[in-house]
Amino acid sequence: MKEKLSAFVDNELDELETRRLLTTLAADEALRATWGRYHLIGAMLRRESITPVEVAARVAARLDESPSVARPLARIAGQLALAASVAAVALVGVQWWLGSQPSPTTTVAQNTTQPVEYLRASGTRWNTQQPGAENTLNAFLVEHNEFAPTSGVGGMFPYVRVVSYDSRDAGRVTPEAVTGTAASDSKR
Amino acid sequence: MTSRYSARFFLLLFLLFSGHAVAADDVRAWLKKMHAAAQRLDYEGVFVHQHGNQLEAMRIVHKVEKGMVRERLISLNGAPREIVRNEREVLCYLPDENSVVVEHRKTDDKGFPAIMPERLAELGGYYTMQLGRTERVAGRPAQPLSIQPRDGFRYGYRLWADHDTGLLLKADLMDGKGKLLEQFMFTQIQIGTVPASALQPDNPGKGMTWYREGDAASSAEPGGRPWTAVRLPKGFKLARQVWRMVPMRQKKVEHLVYSDGLATVSVFVEKIDPSTKPGMEGLSNMGAVHAYVMRADGHQVTTVGEVPAETVTLIAKSVGPMR
Numbered sequence: 001m002k003e004k005l006s007a008f009v010d011n012e013l014d015e016l017e018t019r020r021l022l023t024t025l026a027a028d029e030a031l032r033a034t035w036g037r038y039h040l041i042g043a044m045l046r047r048e049s050i051t052p053v054e055v056a057a058r059v060a061a062r063l064d065e066s067p068s069v070a071r072p073l074a075r076i077a078g079q080l081a082l083a084a085s086v087a088a089v090a091l092v093g094v095q096w097w098l099g100s101q102p103s104p105t106t107t108v109a110q111n112t113t114q115p116v117e118y119l120r121a122s123g124t125r126w127n128t129q130q131p132g133a134e135n136t137l138n139a140f141l142v143e144h145n146e147f148a149p150t151s152g153v154g155g156m157f158p159y160v161r162v163v164s165y166d167s168r169d170a171g172r173v174t175p176e177a178v179t180g181t182a183a184s185d186s187k188r
Numbered sequence: 189m190t191s192r193y194s195a196r197f198f199l200l201l202f203l204l205f206s207g208h209a210v211a212a213d214d215v216r217a218w219l220k221k222m223h224a225a226a227q228r229l230d231y232e233g234v235f236v237h238q239h240g241n242q243l244e245a246m247r248i249v250h251k252v253e254k255g256m257v258r259e260r261l262i263s264l265n266g267a268p269r270e271i272v273r274n275e276r277e278v279l280c281y282l283p284d285e286n287s288v289v290v291e292h293r294k295t296d297d298k299g300f301p302a303i304m305p306e307r308l309a310e311l312g313g314y315y316t317m318q319l320g321r322t323e324r325v326a327g328r329p330a331q332p333l334s335i336q337p338r339d340g341f342r343y344g345y346r347l348w349a350d351h352d353t354g355l356l357l358k359a360d361l362m363d364g365k366g367k368l369l370e371q372f373m374f375t376q377i378q379i380g381t382v383p384a385s386a387l388q389p390d391n392p393g394k395g396m397t398w399y400r401e402g403d404a405a406s407s408a409e410p411g412g413r414p415w416t417a418v419r420l421p422k423g424f425k426l427a428r429q430v431w432r433m434v435p436m437r438q439k440k441v442e443h444l445v446y447s448d449g450l451a452t453v454s455v456f457v458e459k460i461d462p463s464t465k466p467g468m469e470g471l472s473n474m475g476a477v478h479a480y481v482m483r484a485d486g487h488q489v490t491t492v493g494e495v496p497a498e499t500v501t502l503i504a505k506s507v508g509p510m511r
Contacts, residue, residue, distance in 0.1 A: 128472035137472060137479050137492070143432070143443060144454035144492045 221354035233377030307449030341421035453493035
């Protein structure tokens with residue numbers, strides 16, 4: 001199932017497999033957490049913040065195609081897309097998406113200081129012709145970096161890429177863009 | 189008359205070439221000194237890193253205890269992300285994501301040397317190397333080193349080493365035409381004993397979600413016939429061959445590492461289900477890092493490295509099962 005999940009993250013599943021996986025995801029909290037972790041690692045490597053809203057919107061769009069599947073999940077995802085407050089979207093999104101214990105204090109504090117952080121579009125750091133290839137390439141880049149500190153010096157460059165902040169996409173995404181994501185996704 | 193001229197000419201030629209050889213030796217000596225400095229010295233400082241249109245500032249704490257390196261990296265722009273790493277694991281504190289991610293390092297205890305001292309002697313075959321005149325970086329006298337590729341299969345470097353200790357203070361990464369690709373420079377640095385407390389993260393991860401990579405997931409038993417690259421740019425040799433599970437893929441892959449002593453290319457070979465739709469194939473890049481993906485013999489071959497596009501393409505296209 002994990003292999004399916006990673007294929008899903010990489011957009012490699014066909015329609016039928018995707019539906020099956022979504023059904024399983026709705027029922028399996030542990031699997032949702034794993035899913036979250038895959039995205040988190042990918043986002044970290046791309047130096048982005050995670051974009052739970054985007055993920056939620058994508059799920060919502062896919063669930064729309066098969067309404068009988070996983071109603072609770074669809075309801076939560078729907079709330080995400082419709083929420084008026086940017087902060088509220090992020091709050092719900094993070095807790096649902098990571099499948100973690102809610103810790104309202106920290107999360108709220110975070111959202112008041114940096115509301116746009118969660119809502120950035122996923123700025124693709126790889127220039128690639130293949131949609132969905134970034135996660136795979138990132139995974140390989142991490143493995144490669146273990147052996148090849150870039151520039152042949154120091155060994156900190158790979159980590160510089162992880163901690164640094166991608167300023168290009170900051171503040172670009174609005175709640176409208178969230179619905180936009182869902183719309184464009186459902187066309188796929 | 190003619191013979192005197194030709195004698196002078198040869199003398200001049202001799203001086204030029206011997207001078208050249210001395211310069212290359214000197215550069216190698218400095219590279220060794222820089223390599224040793226990174227594994228021996230404690231330091232703390234702030235550096236900037238520029239790549240593409242991005243400019244970032246980071247604080248770094250580097251401490252060596254009983255030959256073990258511990259390092260802490262703090263992003264000074266945007267979210268205050270931190271990385272604390274030792275020779276066994278890497279902890280990423282991501283307060284903006286309310287998470288801590290722990291990754292086990294897969295290389296052996298000593299880590300993989302950034303510069304392979306045993307390969308330094310050969311570098312002159314694929315790079316021209318020269319020392320420059322002492323300059324000043326981060327308020328300290330610095331020795332510039334120029335390492336330029338002799339062909340289009342690798343990048344060039346300009347490095348500035350601290351004159352006293354050999355520590356790298358500034359680095360430029362350039363393509364074959366001398367166009368700047370990435371820059372790294374300390375703006376302030378203190379070399380000398382660093383207290384252990386300086387390695388503690390500012391935000392110790394309290395109340396954050398911890399993600400731990402499973403221990404067993406990292407390495408794997410050999411699976412299937414080994415693969416190899418048949419055509420390699422001059423100087424590239426196999427430096428490592430391992431089998432492992434790549435995170436997120438949950439698939440067994442063979443990982444081959446090729447290096448010319450400075451530049452490194454990884455080759456990943458994984459078996460693919462013939463029913464998977466053909467997808468990502470061809471060339472991609474992230475700044476100076478290039479990757480090439482292709483299918484061969486029921487396998488997916490991916491080459492990744494901080495090298496020009498030609499290099500990852502050439503190597504990927506020459507990979508096949510060992511005969």
